[in-house]
Amino acid sequence: MDMYWLYIDMPQLALDIAQKQHSGNLPWVICDQQQLVCQCNDQARQQGIKVGQPLHLAHQLAEQLQWQELDPAKVKEQLDALQQALLAHTPKLAAIDDYGILICSDGMEQIYTTVQQQMRTLLNLVKHQRIRADICMAMSGPLAIWLGKARRTQPTLPRLLLHNRLTLPLSASNLEAAIIKSFAAMGIETLEQLLQLPRPELNQRYGKTLLNYIDQCLGHQPSHYPWQQARAQFDKSIELNFEISDCTRLLAPIERLTQALERYLRTTQQQCQQIQLELLDREKHSLVLSIASRSHQHLSSDWLTLIQLRLETLRLTTPMLTIRLRGEQLQPLKTPTGGLWADASQSHDHGQLLDQLQQRLGPESIFRLTGGDTHLPEGQTQLSSLQSDNTGSSHFQGSCRTRPIWLLEPPQSLAQEPFEILDSPELIELYQEGKRVVRCYQKLRLRNGALAWGFYTPLSTPPQWWLHGYFS
């Protein structure tokens, strides 16, 4: 089959958004700035409310009428979110006005075996978000949109419009109302009838615009649409059907999100190094958990393991109703490359252990040993967080004397502790923040037999002995 076009029509999108936030079977209308009804649900229609009626009349017809003014920003936001969700399943789509999404089949023939399968997948995805929608197919973009609009009033029209089935009403086309009215006066009401008219006369009477539109519908001229780009960041949320206060019960919905993340990363050929999990309660107070990985992850199971470790130590103070997952630090997927004789120990993913330790114990609990540029023994070794940028130095200050394995922070007074001096003093003298520091280090033996490292401060008043480490 040649390239085909799908159109998802959502004429009641504003109404669906409003109704999603309010449960119940009440009559609902959306009105425009002139307070005229522009969308209404079945319950409102049953009570005699019609599109175009003034709002005050609708109120008289239905006592329990619920209404909202059309909010184009909210509709656009929902449409954007919907497009992002659809982009995980189809790569080329564009928003049409504020109530439709046009999808080009380009590149999808290899993924969906039939057109019907693709239509079913996309329609289910939209309906899953509680939005009423219709989907149809034609051999050009304008024709698919035309068919979608026509099916609003004539639901018996086929969903799939193939060649030579051009009985579409002109009233549903994108032609100007005056032109449609003019054709109607001549008894021409369908595309099929319009195509039988001579082109030169049409050009002479209605201008080039009409012919261009017809050619685009027939696929003889290309159509241009603002194709939507997939966001560089994964962002998806789930609203739970009931509140959850036990962290372990959050795992099932979170798994759905990590699976969506995996699908997104696979579709966009990316990998991810950090995710942000946001839990929101009924009052929209949020708890944000940032989960980082040292390696680039793209599998749902890897992320879920790290999330599980974090949730094991988390206590929720309020029940949660919404879960939001964002993928950050996305990078193009790299295929691991290795030599034929790659070392087996190098191929092992040591980062996984660090990820797990960091999630369970917190990143502030895991350290590397780094060196400091000072002659003071306590400054020569530092514990640096794995997260910190302080890579420090792995070369430490050398000394001809043996240093103790353990250092005490801070040094402890030996004023009350008897000890025996085992060797000659080693003088360490320097200026620290403008002050002269003099320490005489010696090996000591404490009363319990422990080998220790202590120093004497001759400049302090009175001079004192301090225990600074142990030779273990």
Added chain:
Amino acid sequence: MNKPLESMMQQQLVWQGKHWHPSHQALTSTGYAQLDQQLQDQGWSNGSINEIYSSSMGMGEMQLVLPALAHLSEQKRWMIWIAPPAMPNATALQQHGINTERVLVVHPHNVRDQFWAIEQALRSGSCSAVLGWPQGLSGLQLRRLKVAAQSGDCIAFLFRPEHERSQASCANNRIALQGTANAGHFQAELFKRDGGWPVTLDDCAYQKPWFYSTH
């Protein structure tokens, strides 16, 4: 077989000689030839649990493991120190030939997390050695650590307080250290080992850097 012994064997509280199989894995010396001869693999075995008991810091408890750490730090795996009692001195470790880039220090917030971290590190296969200072380990927990060490092909050194040595343990080797009258020396009592009777090494000197410093 009498009933109490049979019951203890069912609970795996008695080490049986049939589990003794000299391995052909790479050996890791303790740095003390006398002690190496007493150990099952002529040194610390991969996948083994080794307990070192001392009454306080400064009794020579690290001397038994420093040569092994220097050897293991040549691998591309981590050496993780979990809940150490003080700050490890990187300069001293380098003096003993240890590559400190392979060293990670972990400070869990509670006893439960200490055990969890030791078990995960042992099991992961990402560590060549795990040095732990756990508190109040039970027999069941030790058995779990032993299985984890075997599956991760990792050596575990557990530094435990002297007063816990009376508790039963499934560790492969259990050594108690005491200071001697001679400064820079210690006594090592290997009071439990796989495949042999207890032995005591009376006068173990500190590792070589100590001698260099006492010129």
